[in-house]
Amino acid sequence: MADKKITALAAATSTTTADVAHLVTGVATNPTNKKITVANFWNKIPGFIGLSGLETKTGAGAISITVTLTNLISEGVIANQIANGIQSQLKVIVFITDGGTATLTPATMNDGTTLAFADAGDAAMLMWIGASGWAVISQAGTGTPGAGPTIG
């Protein structure tokens, strides 16, 4: 293949576990070009995972489905919504300021219709599990074990 800028290459819009990426290992001692499968890259993540995107949502309305973390603030009793996601997308919502209960109604939700965040510190993790919609896979809150948002 003739030399070509990477920006000129055909674009992949998804990956498979067998795909390979270019990696430089031994950076401090003996930098070496290597390939690594996408499976090995994601199955052996060498550190923690962080997310640079953050939505701070104050008041009623739709929360983002393009960033993972939404910090939710209410200034009264409010209603919020979340649109449909894509397969296995994760969404984390943390109710950081309680000015009144925030009731979140996903456009599509598995085994429920609402999540009510009543106390500051209430938090939930949702996963889009397919046609059934957003599934609540984690609830947490301050105080006694079992605290957290209520699924209605």
Added chain:
Amino acid sequence: MADKKVTALTAATSSATADLAHIITDVATGATNKKITLANFLTKIPGFIGFSDTPQTATDETEPNVTSLLTLLVTTTASTAEMGAGIQGQLKVLVFITDGGDQVLTPDTMNDGTTLTFADAGDAAILMWIGAAGWAPISLAGPGTPGAGPTVG
């Protein structure tokens, strides 16, 4: 180094935070080749996280697999199932979507417990393989009052 296809390179089977990847920034305006450490790549993910693997649907006695992130549990009657070992730090998400009877999951190795009982549709759990101690439930959730969800026994 002579030109070489990436597929011809020696294979790395794991990576370190100091390893480097090739990235092109400012693609729309002034595309620029840069290197990035995996630490910076992984700790400042610029969008949301999704998993493209097809979820497994495990009905009744079918074991949740340890190769896909998400397994949807379905029962037509009270059932039991086992689950194999994972690898260090592996996450497994289980969502009980159809309740035809309790689903009692018995991982081959489980930290501080032996079973997870999914009694109501909507019950969900996140497990992490924490090493020799096995699968640890790190989150339990379910519809109804806070604290609902699968029971660890």
